[in-house]
Amino acid sequence: MTMLQIERLTHRFGGLCAVQDFNLNLAAGELVGIIGPNGAGKTTVFNLITGIYRPASGSIRFKGKELAGKTSNAIASKGIARTFQNIRLFKDLSVLDNVRIAHYAQTRYSALEALLHAGRYRAEERRVRESAMLLLKTFRLEKHTHEYARNLPYGLQRRLEMARALAIRPALMLLDEPAAGMNPREIKELMDYIMWIRGQFELTILLIEHRMRLVMGICERIKVLDFGATIAEGRPDEVRNNPLVLEAYLGNEAER
Amino acid sequence: MRRETKVRQRVRIHKCMRFLRNRTIAAGIAERLLGPMRRLCKACGIFSRGGGANAGDRPSLWGWIFSCRWTAVVLLALGFAASFAIPRFNLVNPYYQLILMYVCINIILAISLNLVNGYMGEFSVGHAGFMAVGAYVSAILTVKVLPAGLGQVMFPLAVAAGGAVAALVGLVVAIPSFKTRGDYLAIVTLAFNMIVKSLFENIDAVGGPRGLLGISKLTTLPWVFVWTILSVWIIRNFVYSRFGRGVLSIREDEIASDMMSVNTRHVKMLAFVVSSFFAGVAGALYAHLMQFINPRMFDILKSTDILVMVYLGGIGSIAGSILGASIYTVLLEALRPLGIWRMVFMPLVLVLVMIFRPRGIMGFREFRLFMRREDYEDRPLPAPPIASQDGGEAPT
Amino acid sequence: MFDSPHISAAASPASPLLSVSGLTVFYGNIRALHGISFDVMESEIVALIGANGAGKSTTLRAISGLVPHKGDVVFGGRNLRRVRPENITGMGLVQAPEGRCIFHNLSVLENLKLATWQRRDNPQITRDYERVFGCFPRLAERRHQPGGTLSGGEQQMLAIGRALMSRPRMLLLDEPSMGLAPVMVTEIFRVITEIHRDGTSILLVEQNANMALRHASRALVLETGLITHRGTGAELLGNPLVREAYLGG
Known part of the structure; x- marks a missing residue:
């Protein structure tokens, strides 16, 4: 089954072409990486998929349905979750609330029931809380439940961001530089985490990353962007030895 | 170049503020005033921060009383009884009764604005x-539409109805305001305030600039009390949903x-509508008072005024x-002898509060009385000795 | 290229430029640094590596006076205990923060200009612009572009360039390679070596331990607020324990 189908996606900032004729087909359960120099338009692709930007042209179809023109929250509640390059938690809210907020679209009670704390309110709130606690346990964050997200150490903030994203019950997960600021050992653990949540939550994953260890280690397919255009695509070993990629991205002193 | 001078200016202002903060005698005074109050509140254990996220304070008698399930009910019953008894038996003089009603109305205003x-x-x-x-809307209803004899009954x-029409108007204001982000809402609401004022000034049916007279005094202490409790309860419910x-x-x-x-647009509009309601x-209460x-x-x-509260x-x-509305209203009345000087004093108080507590007296903290039990009951475990062994244990 | 304008009168050649002793930092009840001590000599690159939460960034922040700390930080013979952060910069100890912290709505040029806030030697400043732009040709091309529209790598260059504008004797770099493409990482480290060659000392915090150790004259490994290993870059690169923990085996 095709999870995500992007065709001839183009986006401009002013005169600058940030993404040009971007095509991508993601089958359910796939794990695909996007790499490319800084400013190549990788994060722009994520922003287009999640509806932060409106594409200039092209189509994005998720499970066969067109996404272009939909609001971000509608796209999210259809099952596309993401994390951010520079962690964007709700810093002054508790860890629990961070995860509970992501349950918004699944919570079934009306504004009136909320104002009066009546009807489905109690049962739904209990369900949301339990589901949030379960996620926190899964990510070993339960002892920080009531702490402000701001006070978590960096590694835990990254983990909380992933837990929060999973709370919207996504089918497709977009990870934007999950390994930023991690050392090689931590990256190894992150790789285990990613593989594990993919199996556990039946996810299709699209990720942007600069650390070759992670990208080459877990991605089944890699797409290389430069100046908004795709310059290479294929299995990790194919991409690694592509002369264009070596020149534009990896350089000669690439991290092994 | 101009931009740079602006930046320099800003930095200068910032430095001035910091100077003020560090050096003024006022600092000492305010600290002396606020310090004991803070300690007292801490000792009572009646604070909890917004997310219910403060670790490690021991429960005290006061803490227990303020978090007990029945406290709210008892307080409500007492308050309600008092609101009947006070005017009935003239327990306090009518001037204080009036101030009490002002306080309650201002609490409703402050709490609803706080939501937005x-x-x-x-x-x-x-x-x-x-x-x-x-x-x-409510005054027109009681004065011109509803039969006079039914006033007391139809008052609620x-x-x-006054609230409902205000909410409807709020919705109309919210629709364009929340399409874009940032300062837009401030401009729109500012304009709205002016429009409303000049609109009523130009409708002769409601008295034009002279105003609408002959409204009967239907606002009584019990009614004010009930509406205040209702607004606090509903807004609290909204916050914990x-x-x-x-x-x-x-x-x-x-x-x-x-x-x-x-659904951010939906949520924003909903909050704004509740607030305007x-x-x-x-x-409406104010008009009939x-x-x-x-x-x-x-x-x-x-x-x-409401912003200040x-x-x-x-x-x-x-x-x-609640605190802000009470302090502001009471202080404004208490300082009447100062005459025109109280308009110097009150802003000064606000400036001092902003310097020493930029988020206000309670800033993002809450009495447990207003929180949901689940949100503070299971206290966090003590923090781990050091925030480090986190690199991400391998998943199980 | 960057001749040091601050002649070190107080420090004799043999004494270290930066000397940290017994540095302890608490965040609330949590002790983030357990009294660490180390020196950085004139024109050295010292790398600080370790896991997340080990206290690397905290060390830098404490040195720049941005977090309250116990212990002594002596820079150029002067104890920094009573010096305010903005004056520490004036003494020639400058930090380029993690996450770049550039001003998004100001242009590249304005961002650089802000760093000359405390300087009065205008002709020198003009020359320093040219030097920064010489170091980072990419910034020269974009000098009128708002900082927020730069790509990640360019923002990092801008942050380092801005730090250079205050003519530091010593530069504190917090994860300069974070979020950068491999080519960019190589590029940033090339510039770091260049800056170092011109006589600026550098204290470098890095997660990319491989790169950091290869370029550093000496390195320290920080674990849960304590220094557990120290040595030259090459030594640590060869140390099996360090390899296992930070270089991924």
Whole structure:
């Protein structure tokens, strides 16, 4: 089954072409990486998929349905979750609330029931809380439940961001530089985490990353962007030895 | 070049502020005043921070009393009884009764504005406009539409109608305002406040600039008490629901909030509508307390008053709004002997509060009385000895 | 290229430029640094590596006076205990913060200009612009572009360039390679070596331990607030324990 189908996606900032004729087909359960120099338009692709930007042209179809023109929250509640390059938690809210907020679209009670704390309110709130606690346990964050997200150490903030994203019950997960600021050992653990949540939550994953260890280690397919255009695509070993990629991205002193 | 001088200017202002903060004698005085109060409150254990996230304070007798399930009920019953008894037996002199009613009305105003300005982090400056709508609608109902004999009976309906029309108007204001982000809401609400005022000034049927006279005094202490409790309860309920969490997440980071499936536009409008509803209710109570209304009562200055109460008491806190409204109203009355000087004194108080407690007295903290039990009951475990062994244990 | 304008009168050649002793930092009840001590000599690159939460960034922040700390930080013979952060910069100890912290709405040029806030030697400043732009040709091309529209790598260059504008004797770099493409990482480290060659000392915090150790004259490994290993870059690169923990085996 095709999870995500992007065709001839183009986006401009002013005169600058940030993404040009971007095509991508993601089958359910796939794990695909996007790499490319800084400013190549990788994060722009994520922003287009999640509806932060409106594409200039092209189509994005998720499970066969067109996404272009939909609001971000509608796209999210259809099952596309993401994390951010520079962690964007709700810093002054508790860890629990961070995860509970992501349950918004699944919570079934009306504004009136909320104002009066009546009807489905109690049962739904209990369900949301339990589901949030379960996620926190899964990510070993339960002892920080009531702490402000701001006070978590960096590694835990990254983990909380992933837990929060999973709370919207996504089918497709977009990870934007999950390994930023991690050392090689931590990256190894992150790789285990990613593989594990993919199996556990039946996810299709699209990720942007600069650390070759992670990208080459877990991605089944890699797409290389430069100046908004795709310059290479294929299995990790194919991409690694592509002369264009070596020149534009990896350089000669690439991290092994 | 010009931009650079601006930056320099800003840095200079910042430095001046810091100088003030570090050096003034006022600092010492304020610390001396606030210090004991803070210690007292800490000792009583009646604070809890917004998310219920303060670790490691021991439960005390006061803490237990304030978090007990029955405390709220008992307090409510006592309050309600008192609100009947006070006017009935003239327990306190009528002037104080009047102030008490002002306090309650201001609490409704502050708490409803806090929802938008504090919890949501937007900036609405036209709250008095919605108040005016509520006041005029309810007054027209009791004076011109409803039969005079039924006044006492129909009063709650009139108040609710005032709130409902204000809410409707709020919706109309919200639709364009929340399409874009940032300071837009401030401009729109400012304009709205002015429009409402000049609109009522130009409708002769409601007395034009002279105002609407001959409203019967239907606002009594029990009614004010009931409406105040109702507004506190409903806004508290709102805050502790998925919509309330949505509102908080919008304040924190709107884009991330959208990504987490929160329908931000919907949530913002809902919060704004609830907020205007209670502004309208407060307006209706106010009209039937004063017994006459004119458009000048609901100008920008009134809006500013409400803003001051919110920021004085503390943004993002129900307890803060109650505190802010009470302190401001009582202080304003108590300082009457100062004459014109109280308009110097009150702003000064606000400036000092902003310097020493930029988020207001309660800023994002809450009395447990207003929180949901689940949100503070299971206290966090003591923090791990050091925040480090986190690199990510391998998943199990 | 960057001749040091601050002649070190107080420090004799043999004494270290930066000397940290017994540095302890608490965040609330949590002790983030357990009294660490180390020196950085004139014109050295010292790398600080370790896991997340080990206290690397905290060390830098404490040195720049941005977090309250116990212990002594002596820079150029002067104890920094009573010096305010903005004056520490004036003494020639400058930090380029993690996450770049550039001003998004100001242009590249304005961002650089802000760093000359405390300087009065205008002709020198003009020459320093040219030097920064010489170091980072990419910034020269974009000098009028708002900082927020730069790509990640360019923002990092801007942050370092801005730090250079205050003519530091010593530069504190917090994860300069974070979020950068491999080519960019190589590029940033080339510039770091260049800056170092011109006589600026550098204290470098890095997660990319491989790169950091290859370029550093000496390195320290920080674990849960304590220094557990120290040595030259090459030594640590060869140390099996360090390899296992930070270089991924």
